[in-house]
Amino acid sequence: MKRFVYILLSFALLANVSSTYGQIGVISPQEANAQINIQSDKTQRPVVLDTRGGYKDYFRAHVPTAHHINFGTLRGTDHGVPVQYLPDDLTAALLRRAGVDKDRMHLIYATGDVLPNDEVLSATMVAYVLEKFGITNIQIVDGGLAHWQKLNLPTTQEYFGNPSGELPTSMNNDIGIDVVELLKRKDQPGTVLVDARPHNEYIGEDDIWLRKGHIPGAISFHWARLMEQDNTHKFLPYERVKEQLEAAGLTADQEIIVYCGTSREGSLLRFYLKHVAKYPNVRLYEGSWKEYASLKQYPTETTPN
Structure with a gap:
């Protein structure tokens, strides 16, 4: 009975995601957690991307099934100007390696708390890159890992690697x-x-x-x-x-x-x-x-x- 109620609740949360937020937007931690757990087939689950710049933060704790993609790896110095976006072919290779896929939802998060903490910018930057590469199903986890943990949602130290993804054939x-x-x-x-x-x-x-x-x-x-x-x-x-x-x-x-x-x-x-x-x-x-x-x-x- 409890499992039946959980499934109904999960479907209600999923319906709320599509009706409230659309395909690119913001998702609550509770809804994100339901999305992660509703699919037993890992090839159908959302691609969860931890975008924090500090890899040791990922080691300490992260959302279950989160693949670490350091936002900084998507940029580098070009013609002497630092932190320019990489050429498209290099970016595409990094996104595929992270499991970014044209047919799946992408849950993106970093951390939060108060300024000068600004790692939410890592999440929105990665969301921008995914959108530019034609991905149309992107949700940023509202409140990030800080809010996730405040709600006592599960975290793990286990590494997670996505299978290689398939990008859309055209860019935005x-x-x-x-x-x-x-x-x-x-x-x-x-x-x-x-x-x-x-x-x-x-x-x-x-x-x-x-x-x-x-x-x-x-x-x-x-x-x-x-x-x-x-x-x-x-x-x-x-x-x-x-x-x-x-x-x-x-x-x-x-x-x-x-x-x-x-x-x-x-x-x-x-x-x-x-x-x-x-x-x-x-x-x-x-x-x-x-x-x-x-x-x-x-x-x-x-x-x-």
Whole structure:
């Protein structure tokens, strides 16, 4: 009887996933756990991806059946500019090796807690890469591992390796934008360029960047404004932030181009606007500030817009 009730509950949770979140979005830990356990055939279970940069964190504890894919392995230095996305053939090989598959759901998580912990950005960056490579069933576990453990859901230290996956035959390159197209688009009517970094970096009060400030015309909207204060991996409902977004000029009728320092912060802001707020036209400038700052022929500014 208990097993029957569990199965009914699991199916109810699965129905809630498809009706509430769609194919790319956010999933609760309880729903994710049900997804992992409902399929006895491991080839049909969701692909669970632990995207944390610290491999020792994976060794300490991770979600059952989670395959560790360090987000940093998807980027490297190119023409002297650090943390650029790898060529597509190399990325595709890494994704297939992680079990990413065109026919399966992908559950992605990192960790959370409070700033300066920002590993949720690893989850949204990997989600962005999967979406770019044509994957259409992606769910980020809301609250990450921190919330998972708070709910006393199971963790393990056992390693898990997915079988090699099969990627879609076509990519979704339109979700990104390069610097050439950025410069053509950013000043067009109906286009908003938004910087997802902390405000001090936006106005050039930092010790990080080669050049200070932001791309001329960009507005500032720090990604953390979209997350719960006590868990930076937990997304605020759209109704809680709708007024803030609209006050900043980020509305569904605009073409929105997002960037940040290296594209991780921008990936979260894009994920939220596109897949939580359901804005139709949101793109990520992949090179972001680390690339733009190296292109000294292009101007910068420090005055807020």
